[in-house]
Amino acid sequence: TRVAAGRGRLTELHIHNRHARAVVALQGAQLLSFQPHGEPDWLYLSPNAVFAPGRPVRGGVPVCWPWFGPDPQGLGRPAHGFARQSPWVLRHALDEGDGCTLLELELTDDAATRALWPHRFRLRLEIRVGDTLALALTTRNLGDTHLTLTQALHSYFALDRIEGARVHGLDGLGFIDQVPGANPQGAPAPGPLTFAGRLDRIYPNAPTRLQLEGAAGGGRLTLDSEGSRSAVVWNPGAELAAGMADLGPGEHSRFVCVETANAGDDVVTLAPGAEHRLALAIARTTEPSHRSP
Numbered sequence: 001t002r003v004a005a006g007r008g009r010l011t012e013l014h015i016h017n018r019h020a021r022a023v024v025a026l027q028g029a030q031l032l033s034f035q036p037h038g039e040p041d042w043l044y045l046s047p048n049a050v051f052a053p054g055r056p057v058r059g060g061v062p063v064c065w066p067w068f069g070p071d072p073q074g075l076g077r078p079a080h081g082f083a084r085q086s087p088w089v090l091r092h093a094l095d096e097g098d099g100c101t102l103l104e105l106e107l108t109d110d111a112a113t114r115a116l117w118p119h120r121f122r123l124r125l126e127i128r129v130g131d132t133l134a135l136a137l138t139t140r141n142l143g144d145t146h147l148t149l150t151q152a153l154h155s156y157f158a159l160d161r162i163e164g165a166r167v168h169g170l171d172g173l174g175f176i177d178q179v180p181g182a183n184p185q186g187a188p189a190p191g192p193l194t195f196a197g198r199l200d201r202i203y204p205n206a207p208t209r210l211q212l213e214g215a216a217g218g219g220r221l222t223l224d225s226e227g228s229r230s231a232v233v234w235n236p237g238a239e240l241a242a243g244m245a246d247l248g249p250g251e252h253s254r255f256v257c258v259e260t261a262n263a264g265d266d267v268v269t270l271a272p273g274a275e276h277r278l279a280l281a282i283a284r285t286t287e288p289s290h291r292s293p
């Protein structure tokens with residue numbers, strides 16, 4: 001593991017082990033790239049992403065914390081919380097016996113975080129880089145009152161093309177439709193989820209296993225989560241992506257966000273001293289696509 005001067009004055013960690021290469025920005029503890037040897041990157045990073053201190057980076061796995069979505073109190077604080085644009089600290093980088101690398105990054109409260117959110121906390125993100133990828137986000141309440149939070153591992157997965165993408169595991173489930181103007185109570189539909197335009201949904205009762213078909217490199221990515229009842233799926237569609245400065249025309253076709261979350265009614269409450277762990281493990285399966293989960 002090498003610490004390197006990254007793009008736009010951000011510091012990056014470059015991991016290269018027996019299994020894979022990965023890049024993590026210390027800002028936001030944001031995984032920007034995960035590439036097992038001989039495979040394309042599993043993660044999408046926008047060619048128009050902005051790399052600058054204090055600005056969220058479009059792609060990889062942003063950590064949305066301690067709220068998911070717009071400021072829940074309408075106080076004008078940043079969307080998706082402040083963790084993704086805060087400077088984190090690298091605690092450990094361990095080479096494990098099996099050739100995997102385990103990184104542990106940490107964010108703790110300081111004057112800047114308390115000005116936005118008046119709580120004492122320790123937030124840790126473990127990233128395990130092997131021939132599979134595992135992330136675990138653990139929040140500990142260091143204060144003497146209860147705290148509540150929502151959060152997400154806002155993973156951007158690289159696709160060959162959006163028309164080929166299918167999310168399996170959400171068939172027949174109700175969802176909260178987040179597209180402006182849509183009926184918020186989305187009607188459940190049979191079959192895998194496909195993409196034909198802008199889609200932005202919170203599934204409040206998602207299973208712990210989802211599969212993404214159509215990921216760059218073929219096969220399926222299997223997503224196993226812990227500590228989460230809700231999943232979020234987002235694709236901006238052609239028009240919105242074209243108008244976003246850090247995406248651009250055609251970029252909607254190259255990714256989909258499938259997010260392990262505590263969002264909507266899936267709120268985490270932590271007593272003083274308590275902790276919560278939100279985890280995601282991702283593996284590629286190359287089984288024939290007719291074997292649905």
Ligand code: TA6
Nearest residue numbers: 056069079080178200232234257
């Ligand atoms: O996870 C979906 C979502 O909340 C969408 O509503 C969309 O806005 C997206 O995240 C990206 O948010 P950002 O603040 O990174 O532009």
